[in-house]
Amino acid sequence: MSDLEIQAGLAGAAARRQTGRGLGTRFGTRFGGRVGLTEVLAAGFVLFLLLAAFAPGLVAPGDPLAIDPRAAFQPPSSAHSFGTDESGRDVYTRVSHGTGGSLQIGVAATLIGLGLGAVLGIIAGMLGSIVDFTVNRLLEVMFAFPGLLLALLFIMVFGPGPATATLAVGLATAPGYARIIRAQLVSVRSSAFVEAATVLGRSRTRILVRHILPNTLAPLLVLGTLGIGQAIIWAAALSYLGLGAKPPAAEWGAMLSAGRTYLNTAVWMSFFPGLFVVLTAISATVLGRAIERRLRHA
Structure with missing residues (x-):
């Protein structure tokens, strides 16, 4: 039995577990109904975020730092769709231009957490x-601290700032990823196709590289997609507390922090940055679960 036959046997076993699902049902589940519409809306919003991140001038041509005291505290209108802040800066322009920084922090923190979690999980499992x-x-010691508290402790030691906040969020999320990857590795290591490869005399290194690691690390794409939303929320929370990006930076958490003083008179200053944080987290979660379903039914 070759390595290819072992992998084919695994794929066949996975396919047989999908009993009771006809082609029409699977097609409807993937592309029809409310789930399909939700995925389309989430994908559309993510495309808008990517456009705002890489080409903010196309989405909002203005200067996010340009002040106009005469236009301060204007509510949402045709001239300023998200209103203006205390310095007369357009909130929509600032939210759009802040997309790049917020996504960068979220993606970088997720990559740090996934990388460290993968290393710890593989070491523990192998x-x-x-x-x-x-x-x-x-990991249990790290889990004893709530994730955000662990990030706060890290920032207290190394000082506030966007880079420190990114590292702090990444380290705080690593224990969860490590446990998931370790559990997946232990499950794959005891599976039938790994036992078959062992019986056939394959070396331990070959089994690890050809069978165990690919099947263990496959869920990382889904975990990363789901984790980006959480990382963005945590980074925005740290900026809100004054431990991340500082005003007048066009970053969602910093904008939330600046707008909290004016919640009674200019609620739009905090509402729209907060709305983008929530929608980004929801969209990332929806797409992550959609990818998980596609991989499970593939």
Whole structure:
């Protein structure tokens, strides 16, 4: 039995588990009904975010830092669709231009968390019971602190700023990723196709590289997509507390922090940045779960 036949057997077993799902049902689940519409809306919003991140001038041609005191605190109107802030800056322009920074922090923090989590999970799952016990105890200590509190402790040691906030969020999310990856690795290591490869005399390195790691790391795409929304929320929370980007930076968390003083008189200053944070997290989650379903039914 070759490596290709082992992989084919695994794919066949996965296909057989999908009993009771006809072609029409699967097609309807993927492309029809409310789920399909939700995915389309989420994808459209993400495309808008990507356009705003890479070409903000096309979405909002103005200067996000240009002040006009005479236009301060104007409510949403045809001239300023999201209103203006205390310095007369257009809120829509600032939200659009702040997309790049917010997404950059979210993606970078997610990559840091996934990378560290993958390393810890693989070490725990592959290097024997003593190492597994040690890594698990380390993860339990990290889990003893709420994620945001762990990020705050990191910032207290190394100082506030966007780079520090990104590292803090990445480190705070790493333990969760590590546990998921370790559990996946242990499950794959004890699966039938790995046992078959062992019986056929494949080397441990070959089994690890050809069978265990590809099937263990496959869920990382889904985990990363789901984690971006969480990372953006945490980064915005840190900026809101004054530990991330500082005003007048056009970053969603910093805009929320600046607008909290004027909630009674100019609620739009905080509403629209907060709305973008929420919609980004929801869209990332919807697309992540859609990718998970596609991979599960593939």
